[in-house]
Amino acid sequence: MNIIEKTENIFEHFEKFIELSEKLKSELSQRIKPIEFKKGELVLDANHICTKSYFINKGILRTYFLKDGKEISEYFSGINEWVNSPKSFILRKKDIYYIDAIESTQAYFINVNDLVYLFDNFPEMERYARLSMGSVFGHFMERIISMRFTTAKEKYDHFRKTYSDIYHRIPLGMVASYLGITQETLSRIRAEK
């Protein structure tokens, strides 16, 4: 798959929510650039402001934060998803989140300034942002429900459903911290059946 085809993925993603004019496509193409990360590489350090948003083409990025010196996984992002540190990116100030690459990852990125330019000049981009945030919203609400009521096993089942395409590629310890259970408990859940 070459670079031109990859850009098509992003356009397809936009077109789930809005129509893309040729003019907007051209402006997007000029501002969206490819980038690669090696397995284990840090994509965002929480000590810096997040100025880029990444659209994943291949691989998995993980967002996490530190609690008592330990890495707590916040979410995982696979193909055809945008990743950034939301509050940091939008408010242009530091937040608690780090981002790293669980696997070697190919992505595209756009700078926050370029995005702002697009928001200012293409009202449909505002609409895209509103609508695409809405769908992420739904996932968050579902997750809040799943975190509250389920046993550790039910939480794990929900995780596998949510991340059905990539769950098996995420190390056990990261899954455990994502679910808010211990590694030992998760290991035992996996063992039975």
Add this chain to the structure above:
Amino acid sequence: MNIIEKTENIFEHFEKFIELSEKLKSELSQRIKPIEFKKGELVLDANHICTKSYFINKGILRTYFLKDGKEISEYFSGINEWVNSPKSFILRKKDIYYIDAIESTQAYFINVNDLVYLFDNFPEMERYARLSMGSVFGHFMERIISMRFTTAKEKYDHFRKTYSDIYHRIPLGMVASYLGITQETLSRIRAEK
């Protein structure tokens, strides 16, 4: 406080995110209407599509869903906040959420069709929606963190911080289901100290 002053609250809320032209103010005023709910009254039945978004002026609305026949509180909304059933309102289909009034409540509402008209004709409304959703997003992320790692007591402390102005007006059972702990445990937490 009369109706005109109340509308000012909504305008102030918008103006945290965007500038309101006189034209837009006038269009908003024509579409935003007052409504009242008695204590205990059902605002939205999950068997219907949510076609209105409510901006609270006084009182508290609660969003909840049913699990095994029991009401599970999802969130509480106080003064100067919008309330609706997000997925139902945006996607125009049924969702699991009910909304009721914990206290006698004064609110304003706008119909989804009117909102769509505003989105179509005032790009700054799209921006308002994007930016205001962003701040709700932050709260969700914080809540997901708080639900995962804290003891029941820490969860309750976080709840009191999040709802510092209204937490004492919400019945214990509703708080417990919001936090995903039992009433008994919450009662014991409240008792000590």
Add this chain to the structure above:
DNA sequence: GAATAAATTTGACCTATATCAAATAATTTA
């Protein structure tokens, strides 16, 4: 303002999951 209903508290007991510790297994690096 009794009577009734609903919400909250208190008690006794039990279970899922945490914690601590050590053994394997898998992955990385020299």
Add this chain to the structure above:
DNA sequence: TAAATTATTTGATATAGGTCAAATTTATTC
């Protein structure tokens, strides 16, 4: 590919918070 590091599993024990039941307090209704 052997050594070293890191991840996962397994075992023994402790405990926070769940469950069930009943008492008490508070709110609602006639």
